[in-house]
Amino acid sequence: MYIKKILLMMIMLFFFSTALYPEANLLQNGGFENDPDSCPPEGWVMWGGTQFKIPENYTRDQNNAKTGKYAFRIYHPENTAGYIITDPRKYPINPKSGGIYTVRFWARGDQPGTSAIWIASYKSIDPMVASRTIKSMSFDTEEDWKEYEYIIKEGIDFSAEESRIIYLCLFAAKDSKIEKTLWVDDFSVTESISKNDSALIDDAKIAYETLPLCLEPGDSVQITADASRVLRKTSKLFGGVSFHRMAGWAGRPYSKQGDYTLSAGMEAAIRDLHMPLTRVYALGDEAFSLEDAIDKFAAVLGKINVPQDTAILEFETQGASSKLPPEKWMEGVNHSLEKGYKFRYWEIGNETYKMLWNQGGAFPTPDDYIKHLKNVSAAIKKVHPAGKIGVSILAEHPGWGNYILKQAAGYYDFVVPHWYGMSSTDISFEETVLGNNHAILCRALQINELIKAYNPGKDVFQYDSEWGMSFRKGEKADYNFRNANIYGVVYRAVRLIYYTREKIIRGATSWELFTKNNAPGFGIFATDAENKRSMNYWLYYYYNRHIGDNILDIKGKGPYYKISPEVSGNRIPNQENVSVPFTPALITASPDKNEIYIMIVNGSWSKNFPCSINLENCSCSKSEGVILDNPNPDAHPMIDKKDDLVKPFAPNLKQKNYGFDLEFTLPAHSVVFITLKK
Known part of the structure; x- marks a missing residue:
């Protein structure tokens, strides 16, 4: 009886203390009750272009409060781009390792419409160094109050080492062209610490071997090589170019009706590339059956002299909008084995992290993908124990990179990071072809160490199914000429040299074989101008002819x-x-x-x-x-x-x-x- 009374008192004390001391709000003035004359309210600052920083658009409203006396009124005039953020200088939110952060607020609009909230971060304030946008969400408002909640987790959605200061961005209107008023109230950010003991390795700090540069600084190029001093055997698995689909938008190598569409001249031109590997995706998303798609891929490889045992096969939709059940994967792999094909690299999903950009939908969270990967991997291994399972990651994202590598360890044999470069027309040629390549190569070396740490004693490696130069800042890479003219040629050549010489990853096939003449950023061949060749065609043509068996x-x-x-x-x-x-x-x-x-x-x-x-x-x-x-x-x-x-x-x-x-x-x-x- 005495023990029961003690337990009852402890339970009552717990609930009493919880009521007395609710979770601390990390936001300053989340109820908007402080300093009634401040525009915007204390704890918030106007952001965007100077012409949009109009204090009268960011006021407290005592006629529309959800609770208390005031709500925060945000007015967005049509065709403007102003917004409001929590003050990262005066009231920074400093996340902790293992922290779980819950953002809650109430909102209503003057009319039904869509608003937006971003959770963004800085690495430092002085100097101001931006880090990642952790999450960007749209939310629909009505004229009545509605509560919203968003959760981010350190180690999955972001790294506390990289994102040292978190702040919120509020957009009254997601569409900058429309006029809209938004009211928000009872805004809070609360923190709890995960009790999970299986913390991620901080890949921002993990040591890795420095990329060998071979040459010391000098005024001119002076190189010495000894034909009797072999550094290592050459891996010849970097001169590949990937297919899109068997029957994709470019209509090659098959039509959507399943008809073979490569001309003899196109076949010969591809064959002349001497490609050591390639990749195809969405084999299970064609108008014809998965088994038929595998047969067609095998037939094409025979025509262009690409070996089957180095090729990468992926079955699911290219945009990660749907997934195939494990049984379907097993049927496809079993069909390949029964036909005597030598395929052995099975990539589970293409860029499965599309939800980060509000695309896809098959995998809302990394955990959804991990569950799918484990189930598919187990199914494939039942019929093809020697098969290699590929995991899709976004190396720069903690949740879609580090977290997946840890939680899915034991279920994958190779890692597919899609090491695309990123440039823009305002970045110099040198910074693009030398600086960006070096940063990616060092990051790839670092990912190797992460793979080793999570897969001790196992031969797990990077084997990339897409890569290339690309563009950011809204520049569409498919239509940017520099992506594939001499800029892109030199960029890819630098990468090919280091990939081949330093054995950073096991193999790589770049993006992509077919395009249209008006979208030449990646494609090697224009299907509407078959006599033309991309400049990158000639890079691969000569690269694959200038790789000997031994690296000196x-x-x-x-x-x-x-x-x-x-x-x-x-x-x-x-x-x-x-x-x-x-x-x-x-x-x-x-x-x-x-x-x-x-x-x-x-x-x-x-x-x-x-x-x-x-x-x-x-x-x-x-x-x-x-x-x-x-x-x-x-x-x-x-x-x-x-x-x-x-x-x-x-x-x-x-x-x-x-x-x-x-x-x-x-x-x-x-x-x-x-x-x-x-």
């Missing part, structure tokens, strides 16, 4: 470029004041050393560099090669004539006692391929 160790000097950390996306993990060579190089050799292959890039837009390459223990006496160069930064990437980009380039060899010297000028913004033969 190279040493030397070369001019350096200092990367700007101020360029968004170019910050190097755990490094400051980073400089890299203007001229990344790759030298490989045949096993008998009778052929040496050289690939070297000039990542400066305006500077030519004198170049000397000394080859020791080399018996070659002839050189032949090409240079990829085009002077127009805004040229259309689809070219009629090969010599609009490709020109002969064969520097003379000077014989030495135990080898040869090559001396030449490396032109600005160019890619050079040289073959040395006996």
Whole structure:
């Protein structure tokens, strides 16, 4: 009896204390009762262009309060872009590791309509360094009050190390063109700490091997390679280009009716790329059956001489708007095995994080995708134990990257990060092709360490099914010529050199084979202009012909470029004041050393560099090669004539006692391929 009384008293005390001390509101003036003359209310500041910062649009209203005396009235005139945020300077919200943050408020409108709230962050205030927008939500309002609630979790939605200051943004009208008044009241942000002991590794701090640069700083390019000093065997799994679908919008290689549409000339042109791998998605989302789609893919690979055992197959919708049940995946894989195909890479979902941009819908949260991945993985392994399961991640997002890698560990064999670059027309050529590539490569090395930590003792690796240069700030990458003209060629060439030389990831196939002539940003072939070739076609054509079996160790000097950390996306993990060579190089050799292959890039837009390459223990006496160069930064990437980009380039060899010297000028913004033969 005595123990029961004690327990009863403890329970009563708990509820009494909870009522006395409710969860603390991290927002200043969430009820809008302080300082009645302040416009906007204390704790909030106007944001956006100066012309939109009109105090009279952000007032307290004592005639429309939900509780207390006042509500916050936000007026949005039509065709304006002003909004309001919680003050990150005076009243910052500093998140904690493992923190769960609940945003609650009441709202109503002067008319039915859509408003928006963002949860955003800064890495620092002085200096002001923006971090990620953690969540952006739309909410529909009526003339009556309605309560809204949103939750974010540290370690899943954001990292406290990266997002050190959180703030809220309120938009009375989601559509800037309309006039709307919004009232909000009883605004709160509360914090609780997760009791989950299985905390994520902080990937912002995880150590990784520095990317080898091979060349020391110098005024000119001076490279030495010894044909007898092999660094490692060459992985030849980087020269692939991905299909879109079997019957996608471009109508290649099949029509939606299932008819084969590749001409003999197109077949031959693809075959001439010598692709070592490729990828296709949405095989289970065609007008014909999944089994028929797999058969068609196998048939195409046979026609273009791409091996089956390196190809990546994905079955679900490209936009992650729906998913296939595990049984359907198992049926497709089993069909492949019964037909004797050698397919073994099964990618579960394409960019499954689409909900971050209010797209997709099949996977509202990372946990939804993790559950699906585990179920599909288990189903596939029942019929194909040797099959490799691919997991889709967004490496820069804690929830869709780090969290998935941890929670799904044991159910995936390879990781698909889609390492797209990000540039814009106001970013320099050098910052794009050198800075952005280096940042991505370092991040990929860091992800390798995360994969190892979550999968100890297992051979789990990155094997990418899409990558390329791309654009941000609203610039549509498919229509941006620089994405695929000489800008994009040099960008991809730099990546290919480091991928091949440094074994950062296991393999990669870039985006994409087919497009239309008016959307040339990624595609290699324009289906409405079959005689044209993308400039990137010739990059892959020569790259796949200049990869020997052995990578040679190279040493030397070369001019350096200092990367700007101020360029968004170019910050190097755990490094400051980073400089890299203007001229990344790759030298490989045949096993008998009778052929040496050289690939070297000039990542400066305006500077030519004198170049000397000394080859020791080399018996070659002839050189032949090409240079990829085009002077127009805004040229259309689809070219009629090969010599609009490709020109002969064969520097003379000077014989030495135990080898040869090559001396030449490396032109600005160019890619050079040289073959040395006996």
